Amino acid sequence: MWHVIPLFIALPLAGAFLLPVLGRGRRWVSDGVSLAVTVSLCLGSFWSLTKLQESAVWVYTVGGWKPPFGISLVLDGLSAFMLVTVNLVAATVVLYALRYLDAFTGRWQFHCLFLLMVAGMNGVVLTGDLFNLFVTLEIAAVASYGLVAFGTERHELEAAFKYAVMGSIGSLFILLGLVLLYSYTSTLNMADMAAYLQARESGSLKGIVLGFFILGFGLKAALVPFHAWLPDAHPSAPAPISAMLSGVLIKSLGVYALCRVIFCVLGFTPAISEILIGLGILSMLIGVVLAVGQWDFKRLLAYHSISQVGYIILGVGLGTPLGLAAGLFHLFNHSIFKSLLFLDSGVVEQATGTRDLRRLGGLNHRLPVTGGTTLAASMAIAGIPPFNGFWSKLLVILAAIQAEHYWAAFWAVVVSVLTLASFTKVLKYAFLGDLPERLRNVHEAPVSMRTALVVLALICVVGGVLWLPELRSWFLDPAVGVLGAGPAGMAESLVRYWP
Amino acid sequence: MTQYFLCFVLFCVGLYGMLAKRNLVKIILGLVVAEAAVNLLFVLVAYRTGAFAPIVEAGGGPTRMVDPLPHALVLTAIVIGLATTALMIAIAMRIYAHYGTYDIEEVRELKG
Numbered sequence: 001m002w003h004v005i006p007l008f009i010a011l012p013l014a015g016a017f018l019l020p021v022l023g024r025g026r027r028w029v030s031d032g033v034s035l036a037v038t039v040s041l042c043l044g045s046f047w048s049l050t051k052l053q054e055s056a057v058w059v060y061t062v063g064g065w066k067p068p069f070g071i072s073l074v075l076d077g078l079s080a081f082m083l084v085t086v087n088l089v090a091a092t093v094v095l096y097a098l099r100y101l102d103a104f105t106g107r108w109q110f111h112c113l114f115l116l117m118v119a120g121m122n123g124v125v126l127t128g129d130l131f132n133l134f135v136t137l138e139i140a141a142v143a144s145y146g147l148v149a150f151g152t153e154r155h156e157l158e159a160a161f162k163y164a165v166m167g168s169i170g171s172l173f174i175l176l177g178l179v180l181l182y183s184y185t186s187t188l189n190m191a192d193m194a195a196y197l198q199a200r201e202s203g204s205l206k207g208i209v210l211g212f213f214i215l216g217f218g219l220k221a222a223l224v225p226f227h228a229w230l231p232d233a234h235p236s237a238p239a240p241i242s243a244m245l246s247g248v249l250i251k252s253l254g255v256y257a258l259c260r261v262i263f264c265v266l267g268f269t270p271a272i273s274e275i276l277i278g279l280g281i282l283s284m285l286i287g288v289v290l291a292v293g294q295w296d297f298k299r300l301l302a303y304h305s306i307s308q309v310g311y312i313i314l315g316v317g318l319g320t321p322l323g324l325a326a327g328l329f330h331l332f333n334h335s336i337f338k339s340l341l342f343l344d345s346g347v348v349e350q351a352t353g354t355r356d357l358r359r360l361g362g363l364n365h366r367l368p369v370t371g372g373t374t375l376a377a378s379m380a381i382a383g384i385p386p387f388n389g390f391w392s393k394l395l396v397i398l399a400a401i402q403a404e405h406y407w408a409a410f411w412a413v414v415v416s417v418l419t420l421a422s423f424t425k426v427l428k429y430a431f432l433g434d435l436p437e438r439l440r441n442v443h444e445a446p447v448s449m450r451t452a453l454v455v456l457a458l459i460c461v462v463g464g465v466l467w468l469p470e471l472r473s474w475f476l477d478p479a480v481g482v483l484g485a486g487p488a489g490m491a492e493s494l495v496r497y498w499p
Numbered sequence: 500m501t502q503y504f505l506c507f508v509l510f511c512v513g514l515y516g517m518l519a520k521r522n523l524v525k526i527i528l529g530l531v532v533a534e535a536a537v538n539l540l541f542v543l544v545a546y547r548t549g550a551f552a553p554i555v556e557a558g559g560g561p562t563r564m565v566d567p568l569p570h571a572l573v574l575t576a577i578v579i580g581l582a583t584t585a586l587m588i589a590i591a592m593r594i595y596a597h598y599g600t601y602d603i604e605e606v607r608e609l610k611g
Contacts, residue, residue, distance in 0.1 A: 131572050131575075134576075135575060135579065138579045138582075138583070142579075142582050142583055142586060145583075145586055145587075145590075146586060149590055149593070152593055153597075154597050154598070157590055157593050157594045157597065158594065158606055158607070160590050161523065161587065161590050161591065161594065164583065164586065164587050164590065165517060165526060165530070165587075168517075168530050168534075168583055168587075169514070169517060169533075171579075171583075172533055172534065172537055175537050175541075175576060176510075176537055176540070179537065179540055179541045179544060179569075182541075182544070182569070183544035186566070188568075
C-alpha cells in the first residue's frame with residue numbers, strides 16, 4: 001500500500017514538467033493533463049484515507065535509505081486529512097479553471113505552475129523530514145508567487161512582489177529555526193528529532209526555535225501581526241488561484257506545518273497554548289474588523305480568510321481533544337466554503353467586469369447558480385445552521401468554554417456576528433435587489449464552472465455530517481489522534497512502523 | 500563566537516535592506532544578503548575544530564570529521580534562493596516596464 005505515497009508528489013511534478021514540452025499551443029493537452037492529475041490525486045487521497053484505517057501509519061523510504069538517514073514520506077492520520085482537503089479543492093478548482101482561463105493567455109503556464117503548487121503542498125503534508133518540508137514548502141510558495149503575478153498588470157505585479165518579499169522572510173525564519181534545531185539534534189527526521197528532544201532537557205533552545213517557527217509559519221499562514229501581504233496577494237490572483245491560496249495554501253504551508261512542528265516535534269506546553277490562543281483571537285478580531293469596511297468583493301473575502309484562520313488557530317491552540325477536533329474541522333470547512341466564495345467572485349468579476357460591490361446588484365436574476373452557491377457559502381462562513389461552518393464554529397466556542405477560556409469564546413461569538421453582518425452586505429449589494437440597467441446582459445458561467453460551484457456548495461450544505469461518530473472516526477479522529485499523541489507518539493512511530 | 504555574531508549582524512543587515520529600503524532592487528539584494536547569512540550559519544554549525552572532510556578510504560577515514568550533511572542542505576537552500584531571486588527580479592522588471600521606476604513609494608497603488 002505504502003508504494004502509492006510518492007505518487008502524490010511525483011504525479012503533479014511529472015505533469016508540471018510535461019506541460020512545457022507537450023502543452024504549447026494545444027489547449028486540450030494542458031487541460032487534460034491537469035484535470036487527469038488532480039482528479040486522480042483526489043480519488044487517491046480518499047482511497048488512501050480509507051485504506052489507512054487498517055494500519056495507522058504508512059512510511060515510504062525514498063531510495064531505500066533507512067531512517068533516520070534518508071528522506072521518508074509518512075502518511076498518518078493528520079497527513080491523510082490534509083491530503084484529502086488539498087486535493088479535493090484542487091480538483092474542483094481545475095474543473096472551474098478550464099473555462100475561466102478562456103479570458104487569459106498562457107494556459108499551459110497556468111497549469112504548469114498550478115501542478116507545481118499542488119506537488120509542493122502534497123510534499124509538505126507527506127514529508128517526514130524537516131528539511132524536505134522546507135524544500136517542498138518553497139516549491140509551493142515560489143509557484144504561488146508566480147501565479148499571483150499571472151495577470152502581469154500593475155496590481156498583480158505589485159501584490160506578487162510584496163507577497164514574495166514577505167514569503168521569503170517567512171522562509172528565512174523557518175530555515176533559521178531548522179538550522180538551530182539541526183545543530184542541537186543532528187538529525188532531520190522529525191520522528192527521530194522528537195525522540196531526541198524527548199530524551200533530553202533542551203533548555204532555552206526550544207523557546208528560540210519555537211519563536212522562529214511561529215514567525216515563519218505565521219507569515220505563511222497570515223496570522224495577524226504578519227498578515228499584511230494577504231489582502232493584496234489573494235485578490236490580485238486569478239479567481240481559481242485565490243481559491244487555492246485562501247482555501248488550502250495558507251493552511252498546508254502555515255497551519256499544518258506549524259501544528260506538525262509544535263505538536264509532533266517540539267511538544268505542546270501551556271505557554272505555547274497561551275501564545276496560539278492570543279494569536280488566534282487577534283487574527284479573528286482584526287481580520288473581521290478590517291473586512292467589514294471593504295467594498296472590493298475579493299478583498300473582503302481575503303480579510304475573512306485571516307479571521308477564519310484565527311478560529312482554526314484558536315481551536316488548535318486550546319490543545320484539548322475537543323479543541324483540536326474543532327480546529328481541524330473548521331480547517332476543512334473553511335477550505336471548502338472559502339474556495340467556493342472566491343470561485344463565485346470570479347464568476348461575478350468575469351460576468352460584470354467589476355469587483356466593486358457598490359456597482360453590482362440583483363445578480364440573482366441573471367446568475368442564479370452563482371447566487372445560490374454564494375448564499376450557501378456565506379451562510380456557512382457566517383455560521384448559520386445547518387451549514388458546515390456552523391458546526392465547526394460552535395465546536396470551537398464549546399471547546400473554549402470547556403477549557404475555561406471564556407474570553408476566547410466571547411470573542412469567537414462576536415466575530416461570528418460581525419462575519420454575518422459582512423456577508424449580509426455582500427448578498428444585499430451583489431445578489432439581491434434590482435438589476436441595474438448596465439448588467440441586463442450578463443451571462444451565467446458555463447456548465448463546467450457551475451458544476452465545480454455546485455459540488456463545493458453541496459459539501460457546504462451536508463458537511464456537518466462529518467461530525468457524526470461513524471464519519472468522525474474515519475476522517476477527523478485519526479488526525480486529532482496524531483496531534484494528541486504529541487512527540488511521544490511521533491517517536492514511537494519511528495520504532496513501530498518504519499520498514 | 501565572533502563568527503556567529505557576525506553571521507547575526509549580516510542577517511540583520513539583509514533584513515534591514517528588505518524592510519526599510521524603497522528601491523525594489525535593493526530589497527532583492529537585502530534578501531540575497533539575509534539568505535547568505537542563514538546559509539553561512541548552517542555551514543558554521545557543521546564545523547568542528549581540527550576535523551577533516553569525511554572521505555573514507557579502504558584503510559579507514561579520519562577520526563575527527565566535520566558534519567557533511569549541512570553542506571548538501573546549503574547547496575539546496577542556495578538553489579531555492581536562486582529560484583526566488585530570479586522570480587523576484589523578473590517581477591521587478593515587469594514593474595519597471597509598467598511604472599518606469601523601481602521606487603516602491605511610486606508603485607504603491609494597493610491599500611493594505
